[in-house]
Amino acid sequence: MTLFPIILCVLFCLVVLWKALRYYLLWTTTANFDIPLLGTPRAVKIPGTVVICGGSIAGLLTARVCRDHFTNVLIVEPETWLNSADGQAVESWTQVNKRSRVLQYESLQVTMLLLYRGLQRLFPNFNVECFESGIPIAPADLKSHIRGRPYLIPHDGYKGGLPKTIFASRRALETIIRRLTLGGTEGIRQISGTVLGFETGDDGYVSTVTIRKHGESDVQHIPAVLIIDCTGPAICGLKWLRRATGQDFASHKVSYDPKMYYTSTYFTVPPGLAARLPIPGGWDNLPGGHIHVMSPDPSRGCHNHLAVAKVEHDQIVICFGGWGMERPVHTIDDIKDHVLGMASDIEDTATYSAVRIPPSFFMHYEKMTGVPPNFIAIGDSVCRVNSIFGQGCSKALIGAAALNTLLLRIQPSLRGNFLPENFSRQFFYISGVEDQWQGCKLADYGNPTTIPIAGERLDWGGALRRYRGRLVRLSITVSPYDRALMWRTIMMVDTVSIDFFHPTLLLKVFWQVTKEYKLPSMSWVGRIVGASVWRSEK
DSSP: HHHHHHHHHOOOOHHHHHHHHHHHHHHHHHSSTTGGGGGGGOOSSSEEEEEEESSSSSHHHHHHHHHHEEEEEEEEEEESGSSSSGGSSSGGGSSSOOSOOOOTTBBBBOOEEEHHHHHHHHOOTTHHHHTTTTTTTEEOOOOEEETEEEEOOGGGSSSTTTTTEEOHHHHHHHHHHIIHHHHHHHEEEEEEEEEEEEEEEETEEEEEEEETTTTTOEEEEEEEEEEEEGGGGHHHHHHHHHHHOOOOOOEEEEEEOEEEEEEEEEOOOOOOHHHOOOOOTTTTOOOSEEEEEOBGGGGGGGEEEEEEEEEEEGGEEEEEEEETOOOOOSSHHHHHHTTTTTHHHHTTOOEEEEEOOOEEEEEGGOOSSSSSTTTEEEEGTTEEGGGGGSHHHHHHHHHHHHHHHHHOOOOOOOSSSSSTTTTHHHHHHHHHOHHHHHHHHHHHSSSSOBOOOOOOTTTTHHOOOOOHHHHHHHHHHSOHHHHHHHHHHHHHHOOOOOGGHHHHHHHHHHHHHHHHHTTTTGGHHHHHHHHHHHHOOO
8 A cells, every 4th residue: 555655646747747848849840839829920020132042832922921020022033923913813723834853743632730830820811811722721631541450549638629721732732822921921032043152241240132033143142140041952052152251061860861742633523524533422512622642651652642632622632652663644535544433524724733852951051150140041951851742841841930930039230240150959849840851751660662771771760660550540539639640640730749648658568569469478568458448449
């Protein structure tokens, strides 16, 4: 009896420590505490101009954040048509032009709950604009399946139903963000041109940014208090840094090639086909969102991916691809092999966007020395992950949210430079994309055709990959904790790495292995673990 209070006290202390560690990781490695701070303007803005190089989603979100902190924000974007009405079209499917520098512009886009919440904070009228643009807002259920069984979604775990998100193409998402950023926000200006580099002063800060406007031969030198590289995979910032500092930072880049193709096919659904589609409740009653997703399972030799969704303008999109494919799917005959009985109805309206996934990379700015204090990079300029995982735009938001949080913390000097000398280094330490990089890399390394980082092997993370496979098997069972954890992980909300090593999950995986391998010497342990798991699920 005397041991019982001690055991109870120890268990209580362990629970407190676990929760404290989890809170610390949520604060330091995720954007969960950064998102609610978005849209909070400074009482007194920092005087001067922020130059944002690149007007894609990362550049637009960053511009919107900087508007709350600086008196002037300038976006320099090379594609001229993005300054026209076509670049901000309410009905994005009517656009005459398309992005030449964004491979996935015509591809299926997954908007994680984290991204949707951030967009609502930055643009209070976001839902209204989505309605005007025909973008559906529906429960964030991706209808994912693995091994022929659906991931169980925690619909009953939220009062009022599962949280909602938007379901739109990359084209529609980027267009609505551009319209809200440039058309409805004062203090932000976009010009068509190219950033050629920057000059630094004696103090090491960037003093001016050199640009050339489209159609002009002369260059301009624009004084800047902050320069942000949002040029994406081109990583133009590296070239500018080398010119300005004389240092070569290329050695800080690591890269691997997932060797993957995928194709997105969009088409309008004629009435005759709508009546034949095997959709519960019917096509017309479906507000939007995913209809079916088949997730790959490399552990069983399945390396292909399939997604079907209803997006803006009542279009249906089919996205299919996989690791190790010899070529992308890009003809009606190819689609017939995937979706029999439908192809003849859509042949006249179908469009195709085939993408060969480029190599993934991580630019370790946090390890560099000699970077100007008022130079940072956001989005694909820092890290590009396999776009099949749908995390690229969320990654851009995480960077913009980290910048916002950092700017809210600092008190600019009233003399000399307004940003502190460690501003750039602080930003790269808190920008929070390391977990995304490691998670996507772990999944890509499970496919034998992936070309790993130089000096690494594909068996990197093998044990963790097998453990995650066990958790996936648990997520298609009836355990509420498991399905809520997997859904939160996919949606990138309220999840940290240690959640996957919760004692309850460890016990369940142990019990799963015990049953599978029928370990006779562990039978007594198995019975105890099985009883514990059974009680936790009750």
